[in-house]
Amino acid sequence: MGERAKHAELAGLQPPPVPPDARIGSFRSGELVNADASAVDRRLFVDEELYRLEQERIFAKCWLFVGHESQLEANGSFLTTTMAEDPVLVVRDKAGKLRGYLNSCTHRGTKICRADSGRSSTFKCPYHGWTFNSEGALMSVPRLGQVYGENFDRSKHSLREVAKIDSIHGLIFATWDPAAPTLREYLGEMTFYLDLMLARMEGGTELLGGLHKWTIGVNWKIPAENFAGDHYHVPVTHGAGVEMGYRSQLSNDGYCIHTGNGHSIGSERGGAQQGHAVQTEYKGFMDNMRAQLVAKYGEKAAAFVPVGVGTIFPNLSFMDTARFRTFRVWHPRGVDKIEIHSCLIVDRALPEDLKREVRKRYSLAFGPSGIFEQDDGDVWQSIQDSMRGRIGRQGWLNYEMGVGREGPTVDRYGPPFVGSTSDILMTEANQRAYYRQWAKLMTEGDR
Ligand code: FES
Ligand SMILES: [Fe+2]
Known part of the structure; x- marks a missing residue:
């Protein structure tokens, strides 16, 4: 069995052994998970620093499930969910392409969409009325010329878009990491x-x-x-x-x-x-x-x-x-x-x-x-x-x-x-x- 375990390791099926002295924030990794992960420290489940680091190192990097294609069949349909704690708006745009955005207005951060799902080609922020289209672009700003002047550049205020979005057998995943592998590579x-x-x-x-x-x-x-x-x-x-x-x-x-x-x-x-x-x-x-x-x-x-x-x-x-x-x-x-x-x-x-x-x-x-x-x-x-x-x-x-x-x-x-x-x-x-x-x-x- 020792040989078989080794074979599994060599085949790349097992994440590498946990090195004892690598850093995880203010912790040594060996204090948290032993080499083969047969012992896991209780702080993994209660420590605030680890939770904060998980947001950066796991949830901002991995592919996360955001919905099923049957929820977004028509062009212009949308749903809202979260990627970890970040609220996201997932849409099928006018051309039928899946897209995902941070559901947060680029003016002052209000959620631009509060509904769970629906169909709309525009999303009007309920705070001051900035309005975005399903391609994430800022389309209109109330009283634009009067309050910002003619030089205001709307193109700099598009919604923050996920780095990648893809689906497999109807399951839609997205990631914030531009360096992430493809979804199929990630799922392996x-x-x-x-x-x-x-x-x-x-x-x-x-x-x-x-x-x-x-x-x-x-x-x-x-x-x-x-x-x-x-x-x-x-x-x-x-x-x-x-x-x-x-x-x-x-x-x-x-x-x-x-x-x-x-x-x-x-x-x-x-x-x-x-x-x-x-x-x-x-x-x-x-x-x-x-x-x-x-x-x-x-x-x-x-x-x-x-x-x-x-x-x-x-x-x-x-x-x-x-x-x-x-x-x-x-x-x-x-x-x-x-x-x-x-x-x-x-x-x-x-x-x-x-x-x-x-x-x-x-x-x-x-x-x-x-x-x-x-x-x-x-x-x-x-x-x-x-x-x-x-x-x-x-x-x-x-x-x-x-x-x-x-x-x-x-x-x-x-x-x-x-x-x-x-x-x-x-x-x-x-x-x-x-x-x-x-x-x-x-x-x-x-x-
Ligand atoms: S916060 Fe959205 S328009 Fe002001
Ligand atoms: Fe159970």
Whole structure:
């Protein structure tokens, strides 16, 4: 296994070991995350300086999810969201091109758009009335000649635009970093699993029924690392859901795969994410989907669908089960608070009555009133509560489950599988890869 772990490292699937003496602001990196990230300091979740550095070194650099193309179908449509704490306006401009702007007037900073979504070719600031078009240009200024004179240069006051914006299978991402790799490079090997999850059927996917948005008191990394593949908590945290028969007992068979850049997925085989949850009314649809999957990706890859849970670094997570597919963003709102934006994504080809059924199943399990979401939120907030105090913020948390049991996924499953996998379902390999990526980005800022 030592050799296999080395192989994974060499294949570039693992972020580099955390160097002990690199700086992360006023910290030494080794004080925060040990070399293989099997121990993580509690201050990662409560320290204000680290939170501020995360805004610069992670959220201003990484590709962040900003919406689904089905929310912006018509030219001139828009939505508002945030990239970490920065409010953004995402539009499909007059020519049909996706664009993203800081939702903040260049006069005095007011949000120029307050609606969640809609269609408009102009955005008039509610403070003094400066008006911008969907290309971000400042089109009109009330009393321009009278109050600023004829030399006022409107072209210097365009909206601040994201450096790059792109989409994959309907998911739109943006980044503020002009030096960022392309979206496909950033996602790397993860695109293989996104293909399996989102490019299954003719017609692609749509976001159904808008977003659920709510706030809970937890650091943003806690839910992100949970969705990275924490199967260990399922029988305990979600014990009531199992007892009620909402899902089966966790099977011990499955995989945890990380694919580089801190992205990962995990799934049990034969449990709630598979087989038994396929309802009879879906059968025809599922058979059709299966046939399309096999034709596109082959038998072996098709058998990996639904792909399970996962996190795309830093703060987009998903869950793909036989019942529903949810994507959610853990937007940081301070070191100890997040706003969750959760949505349901369905295949467009799904008949309307089944769309309604899928929505019901999703709402029972996830979203602010879902039983599993409630279970998780309660535990996550208690983590944060326990680390608020002078003593609770001291010491290390343990991530050593499954150390040394990793190797290339292709060795276990054969081609076309990619990434690094473990030979057990319950492992914290994905969380270690996540925190190694965190440390990589956080130390780069101090070089
Ligand atoms: S702040 Fe927008 S017009 Fe003044
Ligand atoms: Fe959970």
